[in-house]
Amino acid sequence: MENRNAVIRPLALAVALSFVGGASAVGSGIVVSGLGSIIKNGNQVKVQQNTDKMIVNWNNMNVGKNESLNFNQPNANAAILNKINNIDPTVIAGALNANGKVFIVNPNGVLISKGSSVNVGSLIASSLDISNKDFLSGNINLKGDGKGKIVNEGDITAAKEVALVGSGEVTNNGKIYSKTSGTALASGSDITLLFPEMGKMSVKVNKGSLNALINNRGIIISDRGDVTLTAWATDTLTRGVINNTGVLEAKGVQSLLDGGVSLSANGDINLGGQVTAHGNSSITSTKDVNVMGSVKVDGDLNVSGNNIISKSLDNGDEPHGALTSGKNMTLDAKNDIIMPYINVTDETYSYEPQSNNTNNLNVNAKNITLNNVNDEGNTNLTAIKGSSETNSPSGNITLGDSDLEGNLTVKASGDMTLNKDMVVGRDVNITANNLLSSSSAGEYPWSPKQLNTLTAKNVNIKVDNDVNIGAIVTTLEYNNSDTDINNGNASITAKNVILDRLNTMSNLTISADKNVTIKQFDPRAYYGSDIIPVAKISADTVDIDKSYAYSNVQITANKDINYNSSTNRMRDTSLTSKNGNVYLGRLNGVGGTHNNLTISAENGSVNMKDPFTVTGDLSVTAGRLGMILPSSLVVYGNAVLTTPGNIWSNAYTSAHLFFNKNLTYIVSKNSTIAPSFTGPTVRGFTRKIIKN
Numbered sequence: 001m002e003n004r005n006a007v008i009r010p011l012a013l014a015v016a017l018s019f020v021g022g023a024s025a026v027g028s029g030i031v032v033s034g035l036g037s038i039i040k041n042g043n044q045v046k047v048q049q050n051t052d053k054m055i056v057n058w059n060n061m062n063v064g065k066n067e068s069l070n071f072n073q074p075n076a077n078a079a080i081l082n083k084i085n086n087i088d089p090t091v092i093a094g095a096l097n098a099n100g101k102v103f104i105v106n107p108n109g110v111l112i113s114k115g116s117s118v119n120v121g122s123l124i125a126s127s128l129d130i131s132n133k134d135f136l137s138g139n140i141n142l143k144g145d146g147k148g149k150i151v152n153e154g155d156i157t158a159a160k161e162v163a164l165v166g167s168g169e170v171t172n173n174g175k176i177y178s179k180t181s182g183t184a185l186a187s188g189s190d191i192t193l194l195f196p197e198m199g200k201m202s203v204k205v206n207k208g209s210l211n212a213l214i215n216n217r218g219i220i221i222s223d224r225g226d227v228t229l230t231a232w233a234t235d236t237l238t239r240g241v242i243n244n245t246g247v248l249e250a251k252g253v254q255s256l257l258d259g260g261v262s263l264s265a266n267g268d269i270n271l272g273g274q275v276t277a278h279g280n281s282s283i284t285s286t287k288d289v290n291v292m293g294s295v296k297v298d299g300d301l302n303v304s305g306n307n308i309i310s311k312s313l314d315n316g317d318e319p320h321g322a323l324t325s326g327k328n329m330t331l332d333a334k335n336d337i338i339m340p341y342i343n344v345t346d347e348t349y350s351y352e353p354q355s356n357n358t359n360n361l362n363v364n365a366k367n368i369t370l371n372n373v374n375d376e377g378n379t380n381l382t383a384i385k386g387s388s389e390t391n392s393p394s395g396n397i398t399l400g401d402s403d404l405e406g407n408l409t410v411k412a413s414g415d416m417t418l419n420k421d422m423v424v425g426r427d428v429n430i431t432a433n434n435l436l437s438s439s440s441a442g443e444y445p446w447s448p449k450q451l452n453t454l455t456a457k458n459v460n461i462k463v464d465n466d467v468n469i470g471a472i473v474t475t476l477e478y479n480n481s482d483t484d485i486n487n488g489n490a491s492i493t494a495k496n497v498i499l500d501r502l503n504t505m506s507n508l509t510i511s512a513d514k515n516v517t518i519k520q521f522d523p524r525a526y527y528g529s530d531i532i533p534v535a536k537i538s539a540d541t542v543d544i545d546k547s548y549a550y551s552n553v554q555i556t557a558n559k560d561i562n563y564n565s566s567t568n569r570m571r572d573t574s575l576t577s578k579n580g581n582v583y584l585g586r587l588n589g590v591g592g593t594h595n596n597l598t599i600s601a602e603n604g605s606v607n608m609k610d611p612f613t614v615t616g617d618l619s620v621t622a623g624r625l626g627m628i629l630p631s632s633l634v635v636y637g638n639a640v641l642t643t644p645g646n647i648w649s650n651a652y653t654s655a656h657l658f659f660n661k662n663l664t665y666i667v668s669k670n671s672t673i674a675p676s677f678t679g680p681t682v683r684g685f686t687r688k689i690i691k692n
Contacts, residue, residue: 003283006315027060029082033132036080043067049074049100053136055081061104063094065115066416066612076121076159079199081105081135087146091447092116099121101160101195107131109148109166114174122181123158125150126165130192142611143190143207145527152176152218158183158514161201161225165191170231172246182225182259187212187240188232198223208232208266212240216273219247224259226250227277230339231265239264242285244293245272250279260299271295280327291321291339299324308337326579327358328377333365344375351527360406367393371400371419378406378426383411395433408456418469427487431462435494439470451500467494473502488533497539502537508551512539524550526573532571541580547592549573560604567594569615577601585610587650596637606643609634626671632656635663638684642666644691647673657681666691679682 026045029038034054043066046550047056048276052074061084062067069092071080079101084090089109093116096102101122104110110125112118127146134141135298142165150166153173163183166171170185181201184193190207212231220227227250231240235679240264241501250259260279261270269285272292282300283289289305301323308331323329331337344361350396359377363370370384385394386674395413405425412432437452451470459474461467477487479667488505494515501520502508508523510516516539523535533551541559546567555561559580565572573594575582581604585591596616599606605625611632618639620627626645638661641647647667649655657680665673665688680686 021102021493024551025626026063026067027058027086029056029058029061031055032057033136034080043094045069047071047080049078050081052078052409053080054078055083055132055135057192058082058084058086060084060086060088061090061106063091063092063096063116067093068095068097071098071100071102071120072098073098073121076100078102079122079135081130092118092154103130103135105142106111106423107144107146107148109146110153110164112152112174117153118156118158120156120158121180122160122162122195124165124193125152125164126163128165128167128189140193141190141206142193144467145189159194163193163201163203165193167224169213169215171215171216172220176221178222178225180224182222182227184226184228184230185214185216185220186228186230187214188230189234189541203230205230205232205264207517208234208240209656210234212265212267214240214242214265216244216246216248219249221251222251223251226260226262226279228262229265230263230265233266234286235543241267242269243272244275247273248275248277250277250281260407261297289333291323294322294324301325301329302332303330306333307335308333310339310341323357325359328360328362330362330610331364334507335365336367336369337363337365338369338682340371341359342370342373342375344377344655346376350688352628354451367396367414370402371397373399373402373404375403376405378409379404380409384411384412397432400431413439416463420469421453422455424454426457426518427588428454428456429460433463434465435461435463435467435469453501459490459492461491462493463495464499465494467492468496471499471503473501473503474505476505504533504551506531507533508535508537510537510539512537514540516542518543519545521547521549522546523553525550561601562586565610566594566612568595569593570595572596572616575600576599579603581605581607581625584608584612591630591632591660605645607650609677611656620686621658629657634658636660638662640664640666644668644671645672649674655680659683659686662687664689 004386026065026605029374029678032055034051035076036049036054054372063129082104082376083104088107089111092112096118098120101182102120104125108126109127126142126146128142130142130143149169150164152172155274156176158178162176162178162183165186167189167336176183184203186203188205192204196200212233214229214231227248229242233240248261250261260281261275261277262282264284266286268288275436276297277316278298281297285305288307291310324343344359361375361379364382373603381397383395385399386580396415397412398417400419407426408424408428410430415434416432439451455470455473459603474488489507490504497512499518503522525533535551535553537555539557542555542557543562545564547569550570556576558578561575561577561582562585564586582599582601587609591611597614599617600621603623606620606622606627608630611630613634615636617637618635622643624645628648629649630651639659659682662684662688663682669690
């Protein structure tokens with residue numbers, strides 16, 4: 001090609017933009033391969049192509065506003081290569097029509113100006129060169145150092161595909177419509193296009209260019225093909241960049257889920273406007289993906305980058321920074337992910353059967369911050385800092401207001417934080433350093449702020465340090481006969497567990513290295529169920545302010561147990577302190593009721609401060625520090641009080657003690673039983689057993 005290295009005149013593009021064209025502005029063309037002819041008739045230029053492939057060298061191929069350039073080709077698969085040897089860009093300001101493939105190659109650029117009309121079978125406009133040999137053999141390999149811009153500001157319609165390809169800036173400010181094979185905007189220095197007889201056009205960037213840049217401020221629509229934007233640069237400082245503030249739409253065929261959007265760059269991808277696709281879609285960047293608009297895909301959506309961050313344009317009422325997938329969504333970032341709106345639903349394809357492989361959200365990054373997540377499938381969040389990041393604040397996950405209908409699985413080397421109350425439709429599995437929650441305002445302005453609640457069918461939490469949230473609630477689910485209860489379980493492993501409320505409907509297990517503090521403790525069984533769940537707590541110390549347990553409760557502590565305002569009419573309670581004391585109540589006058597109650601503090605004391613009733617048997621064991629009974633104690637079963645120490649009363653004068661069956665003291669010879677206990681009401685026998 002002549003003048004390949006000619007310097008573009010500074011005003012060349014400005015002249016091209018203002019080009020209006022005179023009569024027969026299309027210059028001279030010479031057919032150098034294939035058979036055909038060029039016929040000029042006033043402002044009409046006809047290019048007759050008589051072979052499947054033809055090559056024409058032009059001194060210019062400009063089309064004025066009132067002109068038309070028409071390619072008459074043998075069939076829709078016929079291709080013509082137009083090479084322009086001119087120091088100015090090629091300007092299409094009028095009409096360009098063709099029934100086959102039209103290639104326009106000009107190293108100084110191609111401008112399809114505003115008000116123009118391009119109606120073709122296929123259009124490939126490029127500032128990169130292609131050898132005649134490659135074109136004739138069907139190897140569409142475009143490469144070179146052409147610096148011209150490829151710009152569309154007009155209206156392009158193609159029966160098959162449209163490809164705008166350059167080594168620098170490639171921009172669409174107009175409208176591009178491709179019916180079957182797709183549309184591509186690509187920037188690089190070596191690019192290969194593939195056009196299969198059946199299927200969609202594909203684009204491969206073999207080598208980047210110095211200043212690769214893709215802009216879409218207009219509308220790109222493909223009926224049954226993909227919309228592809230790709231920009232790759234060789235310079236690590238300039239990097240290939242994609243900017244979208246317009247509309248990208250790959251309609252596809254709903255029954256086939258065809259037609260996707262593919263964006264790839266080794267620089268930033270800035271997504272404003274709207275991106276819509278029926279098929280699987282991907283957004284890939286080696287730098288940042290900035291989501292400023294709406295991305296809605298009915299198939300799978302995969303987004304990867306250094307950071308995936310949402311930014312608000314603040315220019316309308318509609319929310320910005322939204323990602324939506326009708327199948328599955330995967331977000332993968334080397335550093336941070338911050339997204340305020342995520343939807344993984346199958347509303348468009350509600351007629352399709354649900355499966356475990358549908359509507360899942362997978363998010364992987366060093367730090368994850370999500371809000372307004374609507375996921376009908378399973379949600380998997382993973383934030384793990386690298387082994388070399390010893391002091392890096394990585395591995396943190398923050399989850400805000402969300403509707404999660406499937407399972408929630410969290411793996412965080414840092415903290416997992418709930419920003420709002422979280423309701424999960426299935427199970428929750430959390431592995432983290434800490435599980436924390438921020439506070440939210442009460443129902444009324446004067447209501448106190450409360451920490452947030454986590455609700456699910458089953459909850460499994462394993463953290464290295466603290467669980468400190470508002471509440472954990474597990475709910476039930478029945479099978480069709482409403483008799484099989486498979487949910488409502490909770491398992492918590494931590495250093496400290498601090499909860500305002502714990503409400504489980506089946507088995508509960510808490511294992512804490514240090515302290516368990518629960519303000520309202522409410523483990524229970526489904527009413528009428530013959531399955532008796534067990535609530536087990538193991539810790540250094542246990543402090544429960546109010547208990548409304550309707551399950552078997554087994555609490556074991558190395559040190560003190562405080563069990564206050566306890567009510568467990570239907571089930572058994574067991575409180576065991578290995579090296580500390582057991583306190584039942586806090587002298588606040590609020591008693592409780594238990595079925596069978598067992599209290600053991602062999603190396604400490606037992607202090608029953610508040611009045612309570614035991615409908616079954618009572619067994620109390622204390623060490624040499626002895627035990628203190630409440631001012632009122634009613635036991636309908638047998639009672640056994642064991643201590644080598646003394647037995648005292650919390651009553652000032654005499655205690656009201658009623659034992660419906662037998663009362664047994666197992667004490668040492670030095671033990672003292674307070675005088676107020678000498679005459680308790682015992683319906684059975686009173687025995688005193690002395691042990692050394």
